[in-house]
Amino acid sequence: MTTNYHISNYCKIENNSLQVNGTTVLEMKDVLFPEFIKNASKAIELEYPKFFKMDNLSKLAFLGAEAILKNNINLDIENNIALVFANKASSLDTDVKYQESISDKENYFPSPAVFVYTLPNICVGEISIKNQLKTENAFFVFDDFKAEFMSDYTSYLLESGKAEKVLCGWVEFYKNDYKAFVYLVEKSGTTAHNKEVIQTLYNK
Amino acid sequence: MIANKPIYITDANCVTPLGFDIETNWKALVKGDSGIQFQEQYGNLTSIYASIIDSDKLNESFLKVSNDSTFSKLEKMLILALYPVVSKNKITEKSVLILSTTKGNISALENQDAPIEDAQLSTLVKKINTFFGFKTEPIIVSNACVSGVLAVSTAKRMIQFGAYDNAFIIAGDEISEFVLSGFNSFQAMSNLPCTPYDASRNGVTLGEASAAVFVTTKKPSHNAVAIIGDGAVNDANHISGPSRTGDGLHKSIESAFKEANIEKSKLDYISAHGTATLYNDEMEAIAFSRSNIDNVAVNSLKGYYGHTLGASGLLEIVIALQSVYNQELLASKGYSNSGVSIPIDVLKENRKQEITYFLKTASGFGGCNTAILFEKIN
Amino acid sequence: MEALKQELKAKIIEALNLEDISIEDINDNDPLFGEGLGLDSIDALELIVLLDKVYGIRLADPKQGKAIFESVETMAKYIEEHRTK
Secondary structure (H helix, E strand, O other), X not given: OOOOOEEEEEEEEEOOEEEEOOEEXXXXXXXXXXXXXXXXXXXXXXXXXXXXXXXXHXXXXXXXXXXXXXXXXXXXXXXXXXXXXXXXXXXXXXXXXXXXXXXXXXXXXXXXXXXXXXXXOHHHHHHHHHHOOOOEEEEEEOOOOOHHHHHHHHHHHXXXXXXXXXXXXXXXXXXXXXXXXXXXXXXXXXXXXXXXXXXXXXXX | OOOOOOEEEEEEEEEEOOEOOHHHXXXXXHHOOOOEEEEEEEXXXXXXXXXXXXXXXXXXXXXXXXXXXXXXXXXXXXXXXXXXXXHHOOXXXXXXXXXXXXXXXXXXXXXXXXXXHHHOHHHHHHHHHHHHOOOOOOEEEOOHHHHHHHHHHHHHHHHHOOOOOEEEXXXXXXXXXXXXXXXXXXXXXXXXXXXOOXXXXXXXXXXXXXXXXXXXXXXXXXXXXXXXXXXXEXXXXXXXXXXXXXXHHHHHHHHHHHHHOOXXXXXXXXXXXXXXXXXXXXXXXXXXXXXXXXOOOEEOOHHHHOEOHHHHHHHHHHHHHHHHHXXXXXXXXXXXXXXXXXXXXXXXXXXXXXXXXXEEEEEEHHHEEEEEEEEEEO | XXXXXXXXXXXXXXXXXXXXXXXXHOOOOOOOEOOOOOEOHHHHHHXXXXXXXXXXXXXXXHHHHHHHOOOHHHHHHHHHHHOOO
């Protein structure tokens, strides 16, 4: 197990709360996800009209990523930050929404803007576009969070030289149940990058 | 730590409208057969072309493997593709199942009374994992249309990292009204069977298929290929439109060549993505040109199978292996006049040719791209 | 025509999720794509659906969209001439 790499930043979004590196940035009570995430975007001073065109999964993943990247990326240079994301429900929340648009033969208007989000990796594309990350990217689906897989795949990308840093994310969204855990792995930092630490941060 | 040990694909199979094993598929392809057929009606859609597996024939073949009738069409396709691969290669404590799919059992959503779990990708892979008796937890790659190629990269990377000894990869997607209507709403469907790279092309034809390969560190004594380099780089340009510069694909190809450390001039063949949309095919030509491999023989197999989404990348690798072993490249079906701005060597006819090095590429929604370099051994 | 234009602006804002843009922000002759509202290719496809869904207009060729979707003015004019509902 390599100890050369560290988790330099992490972000969690769940239960109407946004935390960055263990500090609460926003906490709300009795609101649904769309209202919460809109407020969260204001809390991190996001100015990006495209954000409001995204589906819920992309909003969740994008915000988790932005909360970390906005302070850790220099857009004037090429940043070799790979994106490795995963979840359980894939794009099922939007799949159900799209299916509804084609289930009534009398009112059959499939929406391209909904259909495009019926792929889980679109959220990774959104993060790439915003931060101009022409880098390694992948989206995986597991039954639950797999710290070991995330750790191994990330270490491979770093040690093989295919990436300088890796932004990892577990981004689950289905029917107002959601959780995002996004973290940045790089050389600098003090928190060791290994499966035990990742699992602990995820559970915390 | 990464051990730069060689990784091989030693077994492969596929299930398509052209046949339920690799030999039948290859014979049909050499003859120029296509699975694409006119469909008068599919759900609410009329007069479309699609490449669809006959369910009765599939059920009949599936009976030879299992008499459990509770499996969905896609599950049967996947099991049937993997079955001969598993019978030739033992599943051990350090074997993993990797599934590549975009939509899995998405047609389960049509039945509003069915539990939502029926449409979950993790439910699908669990069934396959249990059927074959895998001892580790499976991995699903769901990265749009590059999933099939990325699944092979994932296997290679995880094995080189020491997480597994070997991997059984399956890839599959089925035709559904969900996907057909979506591509239709994108105005991306061809009104005739698709014609990749051709001047007449005007969109994709969708298809369904499954494929399977075995990836291992054990050097085989029979025909096989080594996976010698790979890359999967995003365009960072648009979530549905291909990059106008081919940046992501170009960078993926460069990453694969850098790792493999071979000269571009050694490349014998490119099995490209070629969906037959105006912008995708143009983007590929630009990327190949930027990587100085625009003079290499290239084809797209979409004219034979349609675009089989999460299955396509793996299916096209499986067929490319047959080209390597049989020393015969297949014509890029549907192609007659160049419709891309940079001249590339699209195969108009089957060509007898020895192949040592070949490249597989794919690109998809979300701006994703992949490239893998293979080398023939033995 | 004026009422149609107002209605159209509201429909566009709703269908394309244009956050923080109100009817007053869109001038009749503002270009919808590029510099103007900054719409992209998916928005263009969504406008084709909007024409069909709300006004019963099916474009025979999606390429027609380019001229029709130039501005709210051109769109309203096209709708008035071709609407079936």
